[in-house]
Amino acid sequence: MADLPEGALMQRAAAGLAYAIIDFLRERGRGGAYGSRVALLVGSGDNGGDALYAGAILARRGARVEAVLLSDRAHEGGVAALRAAGGTVASGGVSTGSTSGGTDVVVDGIVGIGGKPGLRAEAEAALAMFEGAPVVSVDTPSGVCVDTGEVDGSHVSADLTVTFGTYKPCHLLDPAASASGRVELVDIGLDLPAPSVESLEAEDVAALVPRPAPDGHKYTRGVVGLRVGSATYPGAALLAVSGANTGLAGMVRYVGTAAEWVKRHNPEVVGDGQAQAWVVGSGSADGANSALAFARASGVPLVIDADSLRALTGPLGVPAILTPHAGELAALIREDRADVEARPLHYARLAAKRYHAVVLLKGRRTTIASPDPATPVRVNTTGTSWLATAGSGDVLGGLIGSLLAAGLAPIDAASAGAWLHGAAATLASAGGPVTASGVASAIPAVIRSLPAVSPRSR
Numbered sequence: 001m002a003d004l005p006e007g008a009l010m011q012r013a014a015a016g017l018a019y020a021i022i023d024f025l026r027e028r029g030r031g032g033a034y035g036s037r038v039a040l041l042v043g044s045g046d047n048g049g050d051a052l053y054a055g056a057i058l059a060r061r062g063a064r065v066e067a068v069l070l071s072d073r074a075h076e077g078g079v080a081a082l083r084a085a086g087g088t089v090a091s092g093g094v095s096t097g098s099t100s101g102g103t104d105v106v107v108d109g110i111v112g113i114g115g116k117p118g119l120r121a122e123a124e125a126a127l128a129m130f131e132g133a134p135v136v137s138v139d140t141p142s143g144v145c146v147d148t149g150e151v152d153g154s155h156v157s158a159d160l161t162v163t164f165g166t167y168k169p170c171h172l173l174d175p176a177a178s179a180s181g182r183v184e185l186v187d188i189g190l191d192l193p194a195p196s197v198e199s200l201e202a203e204d205v206a207a208l209v210p211r212p213a214p215d216g217h218k219y220t221r222g223v224v225g226l227r228v229g230s231a232t233y234p235g236a237a238l239l240a241v242s243g244a245n246t247g248l249a250g251m252v253r254y255v256g257t258a259a260e261w262v263k264r265h266n267p268e269v270v271g272d273g274q275a276q277a278w279v280v281g282s283g284s285a286d287g288a289n290s291a292l293a294f295a296r297a298s299g300v301p302l303v304i305d306a307d308s309l310r311a312l313t314g315p316l317g318v319p320a321i322l323t324p325h326a327g328e329l330a331a332l333i334r335e336d337r338a339d340v341e342a343r344p345l346h347y348a349r350l351a352a353k354r355y356h357a358v359v360l361l362k363g364r365r366t367t368i369a370s371p372d373p374a375t376p377v378r379v380n381t382t383g384t385s386w387l388a389t390a391g392s393g394d395v396l397g398g399l400i401g402s403l404l405a406a407g408l409a410p411i412d413a414a415s416a417g418a419w420l421h422g423a424a425a426t427l428a429s430a431g432g433p434v435t436a437s438g439v440a441s442a443i444p445a446v447i448r449s450l451p452a453v454s455p456r457s458r
């Protein structure tokens with residue numbers, strides 16, 4: 001990178017952006033750049049520079065491009081390039097009207113990674129001029145907090161965000177992830193620092209999923225135990241067992257009031273005994289405290305869900321994964337649910353530190369924080385909104401328990417479990433409704449479809 005001429009990275013970024021915009025225009029029924037009307041909203045930094053150079057490429061390909069400068073300062077080279085390519089430049093934040101009334105795409109080059117959260121009045125006014133037109137954001141949707149995914153004040157809501165080098169936290173974490181729309185990554189040859197937030201991909205999960213060693217037996221593959229469900233919620237036991245009993249662990253134990261039901265539906269599930277991991281709390285009702293106490297006394301790693309979260313008073317002294325949704329986490333740490341939803345990264349990290357446990361905060365973008373602050377937070381990107389259905393969390397707890405019993409580290413068990421759970425939901429849903437049982441049934445098929453990598457066998 002040291003040998004790159006000045007501006008080379010911006011040229012690469014602008015070229016990637018321009019071609020992504022052309023594809024975007026084609027998707028929307030335009031032929032491509034030729035004859036399209038493109039409005040660039042240009043801030044004072046390099047983000048605006050990317051937009052201007054991309055606009056120049058589009059103008060040379062026959063697009064009618066107008067840059068609306070939102071500041072007295074704008075990237076000089078970019079302005080000159082756009083003018084030379086036949087584009088027009090309007091200063092003072094007001095469009096000359098050359099593309100409005102039928103703008104095919106608005107390019108948000110207001111701010112990128114150098115921006116402070118919130119939009120200034122001139123940016124809000126410029127966006128209002130083009131209301132209704134599709135928006136492509138350059139690198140990040142302007143106005144969101146890039147490093148936390150939080151929003152504070154107004155921000156752009158993009159249809160597409162074209163980012164450079166690597167995904168940023170705002171592309172992964174809600175609420176900013178929702179404002180990013182679809183995110184396309186352009187490799188521009190950046191030297192990147194270690195991430196603070198990351199997301200597993202299919203290859204990562206394939207490498208983590210436990211596979212039986214040639215000479216493995218059911219005990220070496222791991223035994224997962226579940227103390228879940230109750231007379232009030234017997235279904236929670238069945239669903240958690242269905243998540244655990246997918247064949248990922250060597251054996252599944254169930255202890256609780258739904259034992260007869262569980263055995264009738266799962267003849268391979270056995271009763272009490274030793275386990276390498278216990279799952280507690282899903283639908284446990286009044287038995288949540290005792291389930292947690294029994295499991296904790298075993299000294300093995302735990303998955304702690306739902307009702308047992310309420311029994312927590314502090315660190316447990318054993319490796320643990322807490323699996324709250326926003327309401328449960330809010331109750332646990334005595335915060336408002338709305339605050340937890342607005343700052344999932346912050347609160348997942350806070351709870352992980354407070355309870356010395358991996359915290360898996362469920363949501364559209366499930367956020368998984370380790371108690372070790374040096375470990376990147378993992379954000380899950382698989383799934384479908386159809387997964388918001390009763391019992392799906394019980395299935396997730398059982399699935400994570402089986403991965404934990406099979407020997408995965410808690411952060412890996414939680415994040416691989418969330419990935420598989422989301423992928424199973426997408427597969428079972430096929431674009432339509434899905435039940436928690438359907439999600440559990442689809443888990444083996446998702447594992448079969450993972451890419452071939454060199455997995456660790458047990």
Ligand SMILES: NC(=O)C1=CN([C@@H]2O[C@H](COP(=O)(O)OP(=O)(O)OC[C@H]3O[C@@H](n4cnc5c(N)ncnc54)[C@H](O)[C@@H]3O)[C@@H](O)[C@H]2O)[C@@H](O)CC1
Pocket residue numbers: 009010011013043044045046047048050110111112113114115116117118119120138139140143164188190
């Ligand atoms: N880092 C890199 O190596 C590369 C960066 N590139 C682009 O450069 C961008 C970063 O550029 P900059 O560091 O110049 O920063 P930005 O362009 O993101 O923003 C900084 C400018 O915006 C102003 N500003 C800050 N907050 C604002 C707000 N809320 N409303 C209005 N104006 C605000 C600041 O006064 C400053 O002038 C990236 O997002 C990317 O688009 C690309 O050209 C490729 C290479």
